[in-house]
Amino acid sequence: MEKRPRCPDETLKKLPTYKEVREHVLRVSEEPLALPRSVSKKALVKYYTKIDKIREYLVKNVLNPLSALRDVLEVSFYEKIAANTLPEGVSAKEVTNKLIGKIRIINKLSREYRSKIAVSFDSAEARELYREYIGRVLSIVRRLSKLIEMTNNAIFELKRTPCIDPSVPVVAVAGLPQVGKSTLVSVLSTAKPKSSPFPFTTKEIIMGHVNVGFRRLQILDLPGILDRPPNDMNEIERKALIAITEVADLVLFIVDPSEDFYYGLESQLGLLRSLKDWVNTDILVAINKVDKVSMDRVERVSRAIADVLPNTKIVTISALKREGLSELMNAMIELLNKISK
Ligand SMILES: Nc1nc2c(ncn2[C@@H]2O[C@H](COP(=O)(O)OP(=O)(O)O)[C@@H](O)[C@H]2O)c(=O)[nH]1
Ligand SMILES: [Mg+2]
Structure with missing residues (x-):
């Protein structure tokens, strides 16, 4: 099989900004969820289904593009092209790893709050836990605003850079x-x-x-x-x-x-x-x-x-x-x- 060169391709996508993440989270929070009649403890299921949706959104729109970015940055040419857009002394790989680490923390929080909600006493407690979860997630993402902006500059530049096949002169x-x-x-x-x-x-x-x-x-x-x-x-x-x-x-x-x-x-x-x-x-x-x-x-x-x-x-x-x-x-x-x- 021919080896495909590691390149900035369609899996490398711009990350959502804090504002976009917040809008998405609010939309998920507000949208009514139609649960089947058979589901007991509807309120609890409703809240942890919303948590799942938020987690899936962050995996798809933040974690996956960051993994694609980390892959591309393994090629020294692309790593330098990315670094060229960043402030002096900032490493593209470090920024990417830091963001990936934070998204993993959010994933962990999602699991924790999901379990807490599953055993919560009543719907009021479930709602309270859900609110706490949203607050923590958004506060993490808000503090990443600067890194997200820098990463998006690098991604924008990489996407305009051609895919160079290292096996061709x-x-x-x-x-x-x-x-x-x-x-x-x-x-x-x-x-x-x-x-x-x-x-x-x-x-x-x-x-x-x-x-x-x-x-x-x-x-x-x-x-x-x-x-x-x-x-x-x-x-x-x-x-x-x-x-x-x-x-x-x-x-x-x-x-x-x-x-x-x-x-x-x-x-x-x-x-x-x-x-x-x-x-x-x-x-x-x-x-x-x-x-x-x-x-x-x-x-x-x-x-x-x-x-x-x-x-x-x-x-x-x-x-x-x-x-x-x-x-x-x-x-x-x-x-x-x-x-x-
Ligand atoms: N007379 C002449 N003009 C040329 C030649 N090659 C390019 N030019 C002109 O030089 C200018 C700059 O060309 P360009 O290819 O944009 O240069 P670049 O900035 O090095 O990419 C344009 O006006 C071209 O038409 C050439 O062989 N002879
Ligand atoms: Mg030219």
Whole structure:
């Protein structure tokens, strides 16, 4: 049987907020319960049936999604993507485990109150116990509001992150904003990311597939990264960096050689220099947009890149005009053949 990669899928759902839990609990408390005539001690049965409903709701809507989350967080890539949405120093796994622990406490309370109600003296006592139960459950959930909110931010982000198959090679397309990453990914792969003349159009990690001969690749279109230390990067840039360092088997670094390129050549060389230290994979460099610059300029840019990465392979392409793409693919395959996937 083929092993399914561990991914953020439909079992990973947003958790209900305190307000939503409270509304649900109140609805259950108020709704009339039709019990069969044969049931004796109707009032008692009524209250512990309501307890069962509340417990089932919390298992289905809170505990199950949290178990799915805990599973996904076992993959270091997703764990870092989740952590990227959390305040500094907060661990996604710790938050998840804490919430799971609290829901287990509620489950235990549910069992306790169910037994107490089952042996209660009369319906007034049963109602009192039920009220006490509701009060305790809601007070636990209310105190978890902040953690639920943080977890929902992480879940929201994870659900927008593609399912990456660890058995298929991954090429991460990196570079400054506006160099043509999205244009290239859309001409090479099944993914059709938006490209535009405005920086920071790409805010998500987008995955496309490429078939070359018998080879299948996953190619990631990433948000642009500026040439600055990771601590100064914003959440979106850091997301790109996480993909590069956690899942890439090859980094394809795109350079815009244009003289009038907004961020200039120096900052592209600066980022390339940093990437060299941040990644363990090969870096393949593609000088893009050769349709709009002179050969002389391409050669000069090429030499500057070789100064930063002396042994790296450099190809020249135009993503827009679809030039140089087969040379690029060949260079990618050659580098990926070195790894065992
Ligand atoms: N002349 C030219 N323009 C390109 C080429 N590739 C991309 N562009 C343009 O560069 C701009 C930024 O492209 P985009 O793919 O969004 O860049 P990204 O920010 O790196 O994803 C868009 O206006 C593209 O049309 C190319 O090969 N030649
Ligand atoms: Mg883009």
